[in-house]
Structures are given as structure tokens and as C-alpha cells.
Amino acid sequence: MSKLTISVRKFDAVIVGAGGAGLRAAIQLSEAGLKTAVLSKVFPTRSHTVAAQGGVSASLGNSEEDHWHWHMYDTVKGSDWLGDQDAIEFMCRKAPEAVVELEHFGMPFDRTDEGKIYQRPFGGHMSNFGEKPVRRACAAADRTGHAMLHALYQRNVRANTQFFVEWMALDLIRDADGQVLGVIALEMETGEIVAFHAKATIFATGGAGRIYYSSTNAFINTGDGLGMAARAGIALEDMEFWQFHPTGVAGAGVLITEGVRGEGGILRNSDNERFMERYAPNAKDLASRDVVSRAMVTEINEGRGCGPAKDFVLLDITHLDPATIMKRLPGIREISIQFAGIDPIKAPIPVVPTCHYQMGGIPTNFHGQVVNPDGSTVTGFYAAGECACASVHGANRLGTNSLLDLLVFGKSSGDSVVEAVKAGPNALKELPADFADYTLARLNRLNTQKGGASVNETRLELQRTMQKHCGVFRFKDMLVEGVSKICDIEKAVHLTEIGDKSATWNTARVEALELDNLIEVAKSTMVSAEARKESRGAHVRDDAPDTAANPNGRDDELWLKHTLWHREGNKLSYKPVQLKPLSVETIALKTRAY
Amino acid sequence: MISSAELNRLRWRCTRRAMLEMDLLLGGFLERQFHDLTPAQAVAFIQLADMEDLELWPLITGKRECENSLQAEVVNMLRDVRVK
Ligand SMILES: Cc1cc2nc3c(=O)[nH]c(=O)nc-3n(C[C@H](O)[C@H](O)[C@H](O)COP(=O)(O)OP(=O)(O)OC[C@H]3O[C@@H](n4cnc5c(N)ncnc54)[C@H](O)[C@@H]3O)c2cc1C
Numbered sequence: 037m038s039k040l041t042i043s044v045r046k047f048d049a050v051i052v053g054a055g056g057a058g059l060r061a062a063i064q065l066s067e068a069g070l071k072t073a074v075l076s077k078v079f080p081t082r083s084h085t086v087a088a089q090g091g092v093s094a095s096l097g098n099s100e101e102d103h104w105h106w107h108m109y110d111t112v113k114g115s116d117w118l119g120d121q122d123a124i125e126f127m128c129r130k131a132p133e134a135v136v137e138l139e140h141f142g143m144p145f146d147r148t149d150e151g152k153i154y155q156r157p158f159g160g161h162m163s164n165f166g167e168k169p170v171r172r173a174c175a176a177a178d179r180t181g182h183a184m185l186h187a188l189y190q191r192n193v194r195a196n197t198q199f200f201v202e203w204m205a206l207d208l209i210r211d212a213d214g215q216v217l218g219v220i221a222l223e224m225e226t227g228e229i230v231a232f233h234a235k236a237t238i239f240a241t242g243g244a245g246r247i248y249y250s251s252t253n254a255f256i257n258t259g260d261g262l263g264m265a266a267r268a269g270i271a272l273e274d275m276e277f278w279q280f281h282p283t284g285v286a287g288a289g290v291l292i293t294e295g296v297r298g299e300g301g302i303l304r305n306s307d308n309e310r311f312m313e314r315y316a317p318n319a320k321d322l323a324s325r326d327v328v329s330r331a332m333v334t335e336i337n338e339g340r341g342c343g344p345a346k347d348f349v350l351l352d353i354t355h356l357d358p359a360t361i362m363k364r365l366p367g368i369r370e371i372s373i374q375f376a377g378i379d380p381i382k383a384p385i386p387v388v389p390t391c392h393y394q395m396g397g398i399p400t401n402f403h404g405q406v407v408n409p410d411g412s413t414v415t416g417f418y419a420a421g422e423c424a425c426a427s428v429h430g431a432n433r434l435g436t437n438s439l440l441d442l443l444v445f446g447k448s449s450g451d452s453v454v455e456a457v458k459a460g461p462n463a464l465k466e467l468p469a470d471f472a473d474y475t476l477a478r479l480n481r482l483n484t485q486k487g488g489a490s491v492n493e494t495r496l497e498l499q500r501t502m503q504k505h506c507g508v509f510r511f512k513d514m515l516v517e518g519v520s521k522i523c524d525i526e527k528a529v530h531l532t533e534i535g536d537k538s539a540t541w542n543t544a545r546v547e548a549l550e551l552d553n554l555i556e557v558a559k560s561t562m563v564s565a566e567a568r569k570e571s572r573g574a575h576v577r578d579d580a581p582d583t584a585a586n587p588n589g590r591d592d593e594l595w596l597k598h599t600l601w602h603r604e605g606n607k608l609s610y611k612p613v614q615l616k617p618l619s620v621e622t623i624a625l626k627t628r629a630y
Numbered sequence: 631m632i633s634s635a636e637l638n639r640l641r642w643r644c645t646r647r648a649m650l651e652m653d654l655l656l657g658g659f660l661e662r663q664f665h666d667l668t669p670a671q672a673v674a675f676i677q678l679a680d681m682e683d684l685e686l687w688p689l690i691t692g693k694r695e696c697e698n699s700l701q702a703e704v705v706n707m708l709r710d711v712r713v714k
Contacts, residue, residue, distance in 0.1 A: 078646050086648035086683060182648075182684050202642070224642065255653045256646045290651055370691040374709070375654065541638035543645075 040479055042220070042229045042472045046464055047073045048457050050218055050232040052205045052261065053240030055083035056181070056442035057421025057449075059188035061238050061404075063141075064450025066195035070457055073232055074192075075203045075221055077256060081185050084242055084254050085442065088181030089293075090158065091173035092138075092439035094131035098152040099171040102163060104128040105620060107172065109165045111437060112623040115430025116573035116590065118274065118598070120614035121622060123402040123426040127437075127444045134443040135174055143187040144176050159294070159324070160434045173436045178367070184439065204546055205260065207475045208237065208268040208417075211468045214408075216417035219264070220475045224546060227539030229479070231472060233464055236416050236453040239265065239398060240446065243422040244557040245278075248391035249496075249503035252284050252291040261423040263553025265398045266560065267474075270417075271409055271600040271609070273425040274396035275557070276565035276575045279433055280508045282328040284390025286348035288375040292368055292387060296353060297321045299364050303332065304350045304384065305340035311349075326432070329389035329508045330576060336388075337509075343386060350384035389508045393433050395574065396564075397425035399600070404449025409600050409609055418453055420445040427598065430613075431573020482548055488533030491548045498525050498551075498558050506562050511578045515566040522555075522562045523606075529555040560601040567608055570595040573628075587627040596625075632672065640664075640676060649683045655690070658711045667704075674704045 049065050051058045054076035065072040076083065095102040108128040112119055139145060139153065146154040155171040163170035176183035192199075205219040209231065218234040244259025245251040266272055283292040297303075303321050305311050315331040316323035323331075332349050341347050353361060358381045361369055365380075372380045398419040399407050404426075406417040421442045428441055505518025529551055534544040571580040571589030580589035597610040615622050632640070644656035656679055667675060678686060678701065688694035689705050696702035 078643075078648075081682060082646075082648045084648060087650070179684055182682075225639070252650060254647055254650045255657070288650075288654060290654070367691075371651070374690070374711075375651070536634075536638075538635070540635040541642065543638045543642050546642070 040229060040476050042231055042476065044231045044233050044467070045073070047071050047218075047232060047234045049073075049236040049238065049453050050075065050234040051238045051240060052219060053083070053242060053421065053423070054080035054199065055240060055242050055421060056085040056184055056188065056439060057446040058238070058240030059185065059192055060443055060446025061240060061420055061450035061453070062192050062197045063188065063195060064447055064454055066192060066197040068454040070454060073198050073200055073234070075200045075205050075219070075232070077202065077204050079201050080189050080199060083185060084256055085181045085185050085439075087254065088439055089178045091156065091175035091180050091436045092135060092184070092443070093158070093161065093172045093434070093436040094135040094174060094440065095128070095172060096132050096135065096153060096155060096174070098148060099155045100163070102170050102172055104131065106163055106165060106170070107131065107161075108617070108620075109623055110160055110162055111428060111434055112430075113166065113626070113628055114160050114432055114434035114437075115428070116432055116628050117592070117596065117625050118277075118427070118430030118572060118613055120427050121617040122614050123428050125617040125620065126402040126448075127426075127428050127440060130444045131440055134440065134447065138184065138187060138443060141187040141191045144183055145174055146176060158435050161436075181439065204549065205264065206478070206549060208264050209233070209467065209471050210268045211465070211471075213415070214269075215415040215465060216268075217465060217467055217471070220472060222546070222549075224541055227542060229472075229475070231467070233467060235457050235460060235464060236418060238404070238449050238453060239417075239419040239423055240421045241423045243394045244554065245391045245394060247499065247502050247554055247558045247561065248278075248507075249499040250284055250286075250388055251289045251391040252281055253391070258550040258554050259423070259557035260550065260553045261419065262397060262560075263556040265406075265419075266556040266603040269604065270398060270406060270414065271602045272396060272560045273399040274427060274431070274564070274599050275560040275601055276568050276599060277395035277431050277573060278391055278561070279393040279395065279574050280325070280329045280389045281392040282325055282332060282389050283351055283387040285371065285375045286343070286386035286388045289390050290371055290375045291390070291392070292351065292371065292385065296351060296365060296368055299353070299360065300356055301351050301353045302355075303328070303387075304352050305335045306342045306346065307340060309340075311335050311340070326508075326574060326576065332389055333507065333509045348386040348388045351387045352384035353380050354382065354384060393438065394422055395425070395427075395429040395431065395433055396599075397423050399598075400424045400426050400445070400449075402426055402445070402448060403452045404445050405452055409611060411611075418449040420449040431575060478552070482532070482534060482545060483537055485531060485533040488531040489528040491532050491534065491544065491551055494525065494528045494532060495551050495554065497528070498522070498554060501525060502558055502561065506565050509576055509578065510565060515562070518562045519566050522559050526555050526559060556603060559606065560603075563606060564599045564601050564608065568595060568599060590628075592625055640679060643679050647683055652683045652686065655708055655711050659708055663707060663711070670700060671704055674700045677701070678704060678708070
């Protein structure tokens with residue numbers, strides 16, 4: 037890559053991301069006849085949506101009575117009332133239609149004897165406004181995400197969507213009016229830099245779980261969409277909220293499903309004590325994800341962790357009949373053998389609470405349009421899926437609601453683009469003269485940097501800092517210190533040096549560019565978390581405990597509001613939560629208890 | 631011999647998988663063991679890396695039979711990748 041040049045290609049719309057959200061949006065665009073480019077770092081069906089096994093929720097009522105209003109109630113409650121009730125109503129009402137549509141696209145859902153879509157129970161799904169569990173999750177065996185991606189991809193092939201595979205978007209193009217005019221991207225195979233000039237741009241880049249040292253997310257989840265948006269002056273919403281899963285394999289992150297505890301698995305500390313009996317005398321090891329995660333961290337922090345560094349606890353199923361393990365949990369046995377090096381029939385599995393899902397992201401309304409802090413929309417810019425914050429998950433996501441989010445908001449963002457492009461002018465708005473300068477300067481810096489920091493070491497330092505200072509359980513002093521540490525790491529990120537300067541398949545360059553995005557996500561998370569002086573959903577602070585005045589440490593008087601992090605000046609502002617649904621009454625504030 | 635560009639492409643395809651499990655296994659293998667493979671084994675590994683994760687995982691766990699003895703040889707080595 038000796039001299040940096042840039043060519044321009046023109047489209048009606050460009051979508052960055054070919055996971056569930058991007059592919060769902062692309063169908064709307066291509067079927068409406070828009071000239072659409074879909075960019076992806078990997079082949080579409082290798083997107084991280086594949087990893088979703090549990091299912092997608094919809095109140096189809098195929099096994100027993102169910103209603104979208106009950107689904108809506110569960111989602112608002114799950115969000116600890118930080119979710120926007122207009123978007124939540126929209127999503128839950130659209131869910132049955134979205135799932136049936138997917139069925140028509142060829143998704144091989146499991147079926148009941150009568151041939152209807154089979155539905156299974158899932159944590160947090162209740163009937164009649166929280167009364168008793170209801171079967172709402174639709175699945176295709178344990179490969180729901182995989183099957184969904186394949187169905188959506190095939191539909192896109194039919195609609196002639198144009199894919200740019202193994203292309204990495206680097207920056208948004210935004211003009212002086214704030215309008216978004218496309219993206220600048222890198223073709224990995226050639227090192228070529230191309231501007232995708234378009235009337236509309238949709239981000240569907242997925243999550244950023246790799247900001248944590250211990251993460252269930254694949255390496256691809258580096259938050260590129262969030263980094264690009266932040267650099268283009270878009271504020272990021274509710275970044276302090278990350279869902280942790282209690283049982284990731286220590287050191288590897290690989291997820292061990294809740295099913296293991298369902299089958300009788302027990303968590304133990306270094307004294308071999310079943311410590312959950314102290315934290316949740318009734319539910320014990322089956323208490324909700326956040327309760328179990330916090331108990332585990334408390335045990336570790338108080339010195340009762342296991343292993344040489346006392347930094348994990350044990351998930352014990354050695355008391356179960358080996359035949360049961362082989363029959364009911366074969367996948368878990370394989371994972372433990374492969375990733376923990378132990379056979380769970382003979383020895384307990386080392387586990388730690390592990391980062392799993394990002395609730396915050398690029399602020400949008402339920403039409404998938406990106407919104408400014410003042411509520412106006414950013415012309416030409418849309419987002420959907422895990423990178424977006426609609427906000428339906430609020431402070432805590434309900435399992436199976438994210439696959440639903442991809443379908444519903446993938447489609448609505450696509451519909452919004454089709455409408456805007458058809459109503460708008462035929463010609464593309466002209467690119468500003470200096471549109472590529474910023475990106476080319478970033479690339480140039482990377483090509484010429486001398487005596488800088490190593491990408492791997494800097495990333496590791498970032499991940500360790502997030503894990504230690506901004507994990508499951510948060511402490512005031514640690515957060516304050518965390519903010520200054522992350523700002524130091526940011527300096528190193530801006531000075532990373534790569535050895536390989538070649539053009540073709542330069543993965544060192546790509547990883548350095550990914551790190552540029554991780555740092556924006558990490559910084560927004562740490563700063564937003566330090567500032568929010570309450571506990572709510574997944575954000576739990578030691579100095580905001582459960583009291584009579586503020587049950588669970590939640591403080592609605594001061595903190596019932598969305599955080600907005602602004603990269604410029606590293607500042608925060610806040611905006612109100614939309615408590616008014618579209619057609620029904622507000623689901624009134626209550627203490628979140630299960 | 632595999633060129634450095636080809637190796638880089640292989641590296642991308644081994645470490646940007648759909649599932650974390652596969653990033654760890656294929657990425658770990660590439661880093662530590664790939665250079666010890668015979669040319670024939672290297673070809674077999676590249677074919678495995680081209681598979682989708684949900685096709686590859688059953689081979690590793692033994693739920694599905696390998697297509698030939700060469701593939702089985704490489705899959706056996708993959709099973710021995712210790713992540714930690
Ligand atoms: C282990 C695991 C299990 C899960 N199980 C469930 C479940 O059972 N039910 C549920 O509802 N949710 C589940 N989730 C969450 C859910 O899978 C994700 O939230 C969802 O799949 C995200 O989809 P997406 O379309 O937003 O992004 P992804 O599927 O992650 O796709 C992102 C796309 O963006 C592309 N991309 C990113 N950056 C760039 C760039 N710079 N340039 C070009 N392209 C780019 C990628 O190549 C990819 O195509 C699970 C998550 C994990 C980790």
C-alpha cells in the first residue's frame with residue numbers, strides 16, 4: 037500500500053453487515069428494486085448470528101394462550117423500565133408476523149404434531165403480565181441462528197442483492213449538513229480503498245463483546261459500527277449496559293448453557309461450598325443470570341475463587357449419573373473437554389461470568405432511523421440489530437428478544453430506506469471535497485508509525501481493564517480509576533504500529549483498525565458506567581445497594597433516563613425514556629422481581 | 631510453500647469465524663501447529679477451514695465421520711489443540 041488512492045462506487049443504498057439484521061434489511065431493499073450493496077467482513081453465513089441457539093420469541097400462542105401485550109410487559113420489565121415502550125410495543129406486535137415471514141422464507145422451525153411452529157419455555161417469558169411461564173420461543177433445534185441466516189441469505193440471492201464479501205467498512209461519510217452519504221471501505225484481498233456513495237446507509241454490524249477479556253462473543257465482534265458512528269459525531273446510547281452470562285469457561289469464554297444448572301449442576305467455591313444457598317436460598321443455582329453472576333464475583337473478590345490465581349469458581353456435575361450427562365448434556369461435555377481440558381463426568385468445570393450481549397448502541401427510533409440527541413433524525417443514516425439501540429432491551433435484554441430485534445428492525449429500517457429513496461431526489465447528493473481525508477490520514481498514520489504500541493498487547497490491556505474495572509459488579513473507585521486507565525490506553529491505540537505494510541490480506545492492518553473501534557466502545561462504556569450512580573438491570577454498583585427507598589438500588593427519580601456518550605470532548609448528556617407505548621397504556625414502574 | 635498473503639487470508643478465515651469455539655480452535659492451531667504440517671495435511675486443513683462452523687464441529691466431536699483418512703488425521707490434531 038504505497039500510495040493511497042480512492043475510487044467511488046454509487047448505489048441507492050449500502051448496508052454494512054450481513055448478519056441477521058443486515059440480511060433482513062437487504063431483502064426489503066432488493067425486492068423494492070433499489071441498487072443495494074451489502075458489505076461484510078466475512079461471508080454472510082459466517083456472521084455471528086450463527087451462534088444463537090436458544091430461539092426467537094413471538095406470541096404465536098401455538099402451544100398455549102399468549103398475547104403480544106404480555107410479551108411487551110415481560111420485555112419492559114426485563115429492561116428494568118429503561119426500554120422505550122413505543123419501540124417495545126412495535127416489536128412485540130410485529131413478532132408473530134416476523135416469524136411467520138421467516139417461515140415463508142424457508143426457515144426450518146421445529147413443529148408440533150399438528151404441524152404448527154413448536155414453542156418452548158425460556159427465562160422471563162410469562163403469561164398474563166408476569167403470572168406464570170409461557171412457551172414463546174421458536175427454534176430450529178439448537179441451530180436457530182444458523183438456520184435463520186441461511187433462510188435470509190437464500191432470499192437475498194433470489195432478490196439479486198450485491199454482496200461485497202471480506203470488505204471492511206472504515207468510516208462513515210458525513211457532510212457539513214450532517215447528512216450521511218455512504219461509507220469508505222477496504223477490500224481485504226487487494227487493499228483497495230473504495231467509497232460507497234449512497235442515498236442511504238444502514239449499519240447492521242453486530243455487537244462489540246470483545247471489549248471484555250472474558251466474552252462469549254466471537255473475535256469478529258469489535259464494534260466497528262459503533263466506532264464509525266462515534267467518529268462521525270453520532271452519540272452512543274446506554275453503553276453502560278452489558279449482559280453477562282454466569283457460566284463462560286474460564287480463560288476461553290465459551291458459553292456453558294443454563295441447561296447445565298437446570299439438570300442439577302452446582303456452583304462451588306474454593307471451600308467446596310455450594311455458595312448459591314447463601315445468596316438465593318430458594319432458587320439457589322437456578323436464580324436469574326444477574327444474581328448468579330454477582331454471587332460468583334463476590335466469592336472471587338472475597339478470596340474464595342479457585343485455581344492458582346483464585347479467579348474462577350467451579351460448576352460441578354460430577355454427582356450426576358454419567359449416563360444422564362451423556363444423554364442430556366453431550367454438547368457441554370464436548371465443550372468442557374475441548375476448552376477447559378477436563379471431563380465434567382470426572383471433574384468440575386472452571387467458570388466465570390462472561391460478557392454476552394450489548395444492550396446499548398447507535399440510537400434509533402423504531403423505524404430504524406438514527407436519531408440525534410434532540411430527537412431529530414440523521415438524514416441518510418439507519419441502524420438495526422445488536423449495534424443499534426431502539427431501545428427495546430433497555431438495561432437488560434430478555435433471552436430470544438435479540439433475534440426478534442434483528443427481524444423486526446432489520447425490516448423496518450429497510451422499509452424506511454425504501455420510502456426515503458423513493459421520495460427523495462434521483463441524483464446522489466455530492467460528496468464533500470475532503471470526504472476521504474480523515475480515513476486516508478488514519479491509514480497513512482498506521483503505515484508510517486514508528487516506535488508505537490503493539491496491537492495485540494494494547495487490545496489485551498483494554499480487555500483486562502474493562503473486565504477488572506467495569507465487569508458484572510461495579511465499584512465507585514474502580515470505575516473512576518478505570519476511566520483514567522482507558523484514556524491512557526486510548527493514547528496507545530492512536531499510536532499502534534504494525535510490522536506488515538503489504539496491501540493484500542494485511543490482517544495486521546485490519547486488526548489495528550478494529551482496535552480503533554474497540555477503544556470507542558470501551559471508553560463510552562466506562563465513562564457512561566462511572567456516571568450512572570444507581571443500579572439498574574445489568575449495571576450494578578456496590579454503592580447503590582438494595583434499600584427500602586430504592587429497591588434493587590434503582591433510582592427512578594434521578595436515573596430513569598438514557599445515557600448519551602459524545603466522543604467529542606468525552607462528554608455525556610441524557611434523554612428521557614419513552615414511557616408512552618403506541619396504543620396501550622404505559623406499563624407502570626414497578627420493582628423488578630421474579 | 632504458502633505465500634504470506636495466502637497465510638494472512640487463512641489467518642483471517644481461521645480467526646473471524648461465526649463461533650468463538652472455532653476462532654479458538656482454528657486460530658490456535660494455525661498459530662502453533664500449522665507450520666509443522668505436511669503439504670497434504672496443509673491442504674486438508676485449508677479445506678476444513680473453508681467449512682461452516684456447524685459442519686466442522688460435528689467432525690471434531692466425532693458426531694460425524696471424516697471423509698478420508700487425511701482429513702481424520704488433521705481433525706485429530708485439532709482435537710488436541712489446548713486453548714489454555
Ligand atoms: C453464544 C451466543 C448465543 C446467543 N443466543 C441467542 C439466542 O438464542 N437468541 C437470541 O435472540 N439471541 C442470542 N444471542 C444474541 C444474538 O445472536 C445477536 O445479538 C445477533 O445475532 C446479532 O445479529 P446482528 O445481525 O446484529 O449482527 P451479526 O450477526 O453479528 O452480524 C454482523 C455483521 O456485520 C459485519 N460487519 C461488522 N463490522 C463490519 C465492518 N467494519 N465492515 C463490514 N462488515 C462488518 C459482519 O461481517 C457481520 O456480517 C446470542 C449471542 C451469542 C454470542
